[in-house]
Amino acid sequence: MPALVALANTTLGSNATTVTFSSISQAYQDLYLVVVGKASAGYFSNIRFNGDSGANYNVLRFTGTGTTVASGVYAAASRGLISDLSMNSSITGAAFVHILDYARTDKHKTTIGDVHADNGYAIEMLCNRWANTAAITSIAISNDAGTYQTGTTFALYGVRG
Amino acid sequence: MSLLPLGILGQGGPAGGGAFELIETQILASTTTAVTFSAIPTIYKHLQIRITSRNTTAAASQAITLRMNGDTGSNYAFFHMRGNGSGGVAATSSSQTSMTIGRSPGSTEAANIFAVGLVDILDYGNTNKTKSVRSVGARYSSETQIEQVGAHWNSTSAITSIEVADRAGSTSFAAGTRISLYGIGG
Numbered sequence: 001m002p003a004l005v006a007l008a009n010t011t012l013g014s015n016a017t018t019v020t021f022s023s024i025s026q027a028y029q030d031l032y033l034v035v036v037g038k039a040s041a042g043y044f045s046n047i048r049f050n051g052d053s054g055a056n057y058n059v060l061r062f063t064g065t066g067t068t069v070a071s072g073v074y075a076a077a078s079r080g081l082i083s084d085l086s087m088n089s090s091i092t093g094a095a096f097v098h099i100l101d102y103a104r105t106d107k108h109k110t111t112i113g114d115v116h117a118d119n120g121y122a123i124e125m126l127c128n129r130w131a132n133t134a135a136i137t138s139i140a141i142s143n144d145a146g147t148y149q150t151g152t153t154f155a156l157y158g159v160r161g
Numbered sequence: 162m163s164l165l166p167l168g169i170l171g172q173g174g175p176a177g178g179g180a181f182e183l184i185e186t187q188i189l190a191s192t193t194t195a196v197t198f199s200a201i202p203t204i205y206k207h208l209q210i211r212i213t214s215r216n217t218t219a220a221a222s223q224a225i226t227l228r229m230n231g232d233t234g235s236n237y238a239f240f241h242m243r244g245n246g247s248g249g250v251a252a253t254s255s256s257q258t259s260m261t262i263g264r265s266p267g268s269t270e271a272a273n274i275f276a277v278g279l280v281d282i283l284d285y286g287n288t289n290k291t292k293s294v295r296s297v298g299a300r301y302s303s304e305t306q307i308e309q310v311g312a313h314w315n316s317t318s319a320i321t322s323i324e325v326a327d328r329a330g331s332t333s334f335a336a337g338t339r340i341s342l343y344g345i346g347g
Contacts, residue, residue: 003183003343029186029341030211058301062244062308071244073305100277101213106337110213110277112299112307125244127299127307133273159211161186161341 003160004032010154015040015147019154020140024102029161031099033113035082035141037152038089042145045083045095047128049109049136053078060127080128082141083115089149097126102136109136181209186341192217192333195326198342203286203319206347210280212298214265215335216327221304222266223332225278226259228324229292229314233258236315243308259329260312263298268335275337276300285320292320 005028008021024031035045059074059081074081082095097113109130116123141154187196201208216223237260240253263278278298284290292314299307327334
């Protein structure tokens with residue numbers, strides 16, 4: 001039996017700031033999110049779980065630009081990040097996010113992912129810890145300063161465990 | 162990042178024919194030094210282990226280690242590049258008796274914090290190659306780290322069993338630790 005199951009797939013028919021996956025099935029072990037596309041502007045692609053906009057997200061990044069590497073944190077932030085690379089309307093970027101044990105209620109939710117996106121030709125690994133033991137039932141992805149462009153795709157998969 | 166994109170392409174395929182399939186999941190009900198996956202099917206091209214882990218040691222973290230086919234000889238090497246929140250570091254270890262593929266937070270970390278990791282074991286059944294492993298993992302705790310690990314088992318034997326241990330079995334995973342093994346067709 002295939003362990004990877006497509007749960008939802010959104011392709012933007014017009015520019016949008018936010019895409020939300022709601023009523024996520026609790027039948028899987030992990031979730032896997034893939035975003036591919038362009039944005040009009042913006043530095044951050046944010047992620048929030050269950051509509052929580054409190055200071056409950058802790059973000060760790062590790063970035064290589066081709067000439068340097070850097071690592072930093074955003075502690076007690078009001079949103080997680082799936083990318084903190086600048087995006088623009090001419091270069092397609094891609095973000096891959098694994099959300100492990102999303103339905104377990106004995107763990108904070110930790111993600112790991114990477115992104116290659118940007119006019120600076122950078123690559124980045126990102127970790128988010130949502131300091132909440134609630135099962136994840138909805139995920140919102142948003143651009144902080146611009147809009148995702150028409151044709152940008154957001155795919156959510158379930159991983160059986 | 163991981164081999165999962167291959168799984169996406171093959172998600173509808175038959176067993177071992179391109180699919181990404183669950184072989185076994187273990188969720189620990191009590192502290193345990195190691196989990197061993199035995200009699201691994203040979204029908205896949207690659208393997209993937211997915212982990213959420215924590216350990217019981219009174220320390221910030223402890224190593225997660227792999228051994229193949231019960232080999233405890235000095236036949237493992239590993240190397241990592243790691244971001245720690247303030248900069249990047251890299252290191253290598255050779256002639257080791259196990260391979261370190263990540264780290265779990267210890268009991269001094271806040272409750273409910275677990276590390277996450279994805280481990281790809283490539284061409285595990287190919288007897289013409291020594292075995293390469295790639296892992297990505299992270300945890301946000303007092304000792305925050307995100308890393309990519311490359312590792313090597315210096316054997317051409319097909320992998321038939323994998324031990325996933327907390328510091329090679331000298332310490333223990335905490336209850337709630339989850340370790341899953343998947344096969345990826347090819």
